Amino acid sequence: MSSNEATLGDSNLSPLDSIADSGAGNPAEDENASVIARQAIVDEHRAVYGYELFDRSTRGAGHTAASDAALLFNALSYAGTEALVGKKTVFINCTHDSLAGGHLELISPEKVVLEVPPMPTDDVELIEQRALILKDLRDRGFRLAFPHMMLRRAYVSWLPLASFIKIEMNILKPELAEPLIKFARANTKAEMIAEKVETAEQFERMAKLGVKLFQGFWFAKPSLVQAKTIRPSQATIIQLINLVRKQADAGEIEDLLKKDPTLSFNLLRFINSAGFGLQVEVTSFRHAVMMLGMKKLFRWAALLLTTSKDGAPPAVGTTAVVRGRLMELLAAELLPTEECDNAFIVGVFSLLDTMLGISLDKALNTVSLPQNVVDALLNKTGVFWPFLELTIACESGDDAVFARVATELHLSNRQVNWAHLQALDWAESLND
Numbered sequence: 001m002s003s004n005e006a007t008l009g010d011s012n013l014s015p016l017d018s019i020a021d022s023g024a025g026n027p028a029e030d031e032n033a034s035v036i037a038r039q040a041i042v043d044e045h046r047a048v049y050g051y052e053l054f055d056r057s058t059r060g061a062g063h064t065a066a067s068d069a070a071l072l073f074n075a076l077s078y079a080g081t082e083a084l085v086g087k088k089t090v091f092i093n094c095t096h097d098s099l100a101g102g103h104l105e106l107i108s109p110e111k112v113v114l115e116v117p118p119m120p121t122d123d124v125e126l127i128e129q130r131a132l133i134l135k136d137l138r139d140r141g142f143r144l145a146f147p148h149m150m151l152r153r154a155y156v157s158w159l160p161l162a163s164f165i166k167i168e169m170n171i172l173k174p175e176l177a178e179p180l181i182k183f184a185r186a187n188t189k190a191e192m193i194a195e196k197v198e199t200a201e202q203f204e205r206m207a208k209l210g211v212k213l214f215q216g217f218w219f220a221k222p223s224l225v226q227a228k229t230i231r232p233s234q235a236t237i238i239q240l241i242n243l244v245r246k247q248a249d250a251g252e253i254e255d256l257l258k259k260d261p262t263l264s265f266n267l268l269r270f271i272n273s274a275g276f277g278l279q280v281e282v283t284s285f286r287h288a289v290m291m292l293g294m295k296k297l298f299r300w301a302a303l304l305l306t307t308s309k310d311g312a313p314p315a316v317g318t319t320a321v322v323r324g325r326l327m328e329l330l331a332a333e334l335l336p337t338e339e340c341d342n343a344f345i346v347g348v349f350s351l352l353d354t355m356l357g358i359s360l361d362k363a364l365n366t367v368s369l370p371q372n373v374v375d376a377l378l379n380k381t382g383v384f385w386p387f388l389e390l391t392i393a394c395e396s397g398d399d400a401v402f403a404r405v406a407t408e409l410h411l412s413n414r415q416v417n418w419a420h421l422q423a424l425d426w427a428e429s430l431n432d
Contacts, residue, residue, distance in 0.1 A: 041091065041193060041215045049213055050089030050113070068098035091115055091145060099133055106270075106296055109141030113164060116144050122154045131157045145193070148172065151184055162190035167206070169216065170196040174205065181209050235363065236263050237304050238320075238348050242341060244298045250289045253297075257285040267292075270300065318427055319395070323347035326394065326423035327387045330416065334409060335383065345369065346376045346384045347391060394420045 038051040053071060071092065091113045099114065114137065119127050134144060143163035150158060151165065165184050172180070181192060194206040197216030206214070236256070240263065243253050257263055271288050289297060324347035331343035352363040361378055375382035380389075386405050393401040394416065406416055 039215060040219065041089075041195075041213055042219050044207055044212055044214070046219060048088060050091055052091040052093075052115070052215065054093060068092070068094050089113055093117070096130065096133075099137065104137075104142070106299060109137075109143075113143045113145050115166070116146055116158075118147065118149055118155075124154055127154055128157045131161070134158060134161050146190070148180060148184075151180060151187075156187070159188045159190075162188045164193050164213075165190045166193045166195045166215075167211070168196050169194055169198070169202050169206075177205060178209055181211070235349070235352060237301055238345070240301045241298065241348075242345060244294055244301065245344075246341065247294065250286050253289050254285045257289075266304065267300070320348045320351040322423050322427045323350055323388075323391050323395070325426045326391045326420055327384070329419040329422060330387050330390065330409075330411065331384075333411065333415065339383070342370055342373050343384055343387055346373050346388055349373070350377060350388060350392075390416065 038053050040048045041050045041052060043049050090111060093115045095117065096119070099116065104114075116134065119130060121127075138144065138161050144161055145164035145166055146155075146158065146162045148165055148167045150162075165188065167177070167180070184190060184192065191213060192206075192211045193213040193215060194202070194211050195215040197203050197206070197214050197218045199218060202216075203214060203218060240253070240256055243256060257267065267285070267288050271292060292300065324344040327347035328340050328344040331340045335343065349364070349369075353360040364374060364377060372382045372384060376384035376388055379385075386409055389401065390405040390409065390411075392398075393405060402416070406413065
């Protein structure tokens with residue numbers, strides 16, 4: 001028994017430690033992917049305190065780290081933050097994988113409450129290890145909300161980190177409400193939220209117990225907000241990624257933003273959103289680039305590329321980035337340094353037809369590219385074609401092509417496989 005666990009003696013036993021909890025929230029209904037649902041969290045006077053956001057297209061089984069990132073990113077970038085949440089607090093459901101995600105670096109912590117689910121195990125050691133990630137989030141300024149099912153001995157190491165405890169009225173027995181709230185107040189500094197409140201009786205019972213925040217159909221059903229998504233071209237996003245990778249100066253990046261109104265619109269919409277937390281409005285592209293910084297600009301562009309909910313599936317964008325990075329690493333073994341960037345472009349642009357839904361030649365007409373890049377993509381010739389052919393063979397598992405092209409390039413199996421692992425890891429890091 002850990003020292004933390006020992007602080008909860010039998011006299012302070014949580015009501016939930018002696019019973020088997022039952023039930024879970026209903027999965028979200030399947031709706032159009034561009035629709036974000038919000039449900040108000042109100043105080044005892046029914047004034048709106050904040051909003052919980054969720055994607056109507058994601059059922060419980062489909063709730064992933066990627067869907068968490070996409071929801072938050074799309075909500076703050078596209079849907080019109082003022083229409084969604086105004087200046088109110090945003091509550092976002094998270095998976096444990098997404099709690100360690102780099103997309104959280106793009107938002108202002110004081111604007112967001114992260115709703116943390118229970119672990120899939122009651123192993124105290126594993127739960128305490130996860131507490132380190134939660135503590136880091138708290139140290140960064142995020143507030144955490146836990147469901148009342150965590151008011152148990154196994155989660156004692158988490159309880160001091162809670163800012164909110166959400167009490168689910170649909171699964172809590174009425175006679176447990178008072179002892180559970182007493183236990184929560186004795187072991188946390190969290191504010192209670194009674195959620196899934198559907199009757200006046202439930203509201204009055206919890207209000208008498210001192211609960212100040214409420215959520216549920218009795219107050220308001222979730223409202224649906226149409227996300228007004230204006231997508232820049234994938235090609236322009238990739239150009240931006242490449243400029244950031246090369247540490248281009250702000251002037252070059254500003255020039256690209258000026259050439260693509262949708263890209264610049266999305267950047268200004270994002271950086272001026274409530275989630276970014278700036279106190280002044282950013283109106284110039286150069287100011288936006290300076291305020292965001294290269295690291296965050298890179299993450300923003302990568303998420304813009306890979307979290308699209310219209311057109312190509314997000315996996316296509318990720319595959320394209322893997323191709324680009326792998327080609328860059330392989331080219332670094334054999335070609336001059338200045339050609340490695342073009343190798344990256346060949347790999348990423350090799351899937352433009354799928355991403356844009358048009359033929360590759362039409363897609364390439366939208367950007368100005370070196371002839372040797374076009375030759376590799378359209379004619380399967382030139383210095384970059386063998387690298388692309390080898391990259392596709394790695395992806396498809398075509399051993400015959402892999403062996404032939406690797407031999408032609410004088411690359412060992414170990415060199416290619418190691419580069420492939422590095423490329424996969426690098427692409428994964430874009431969403432970390």
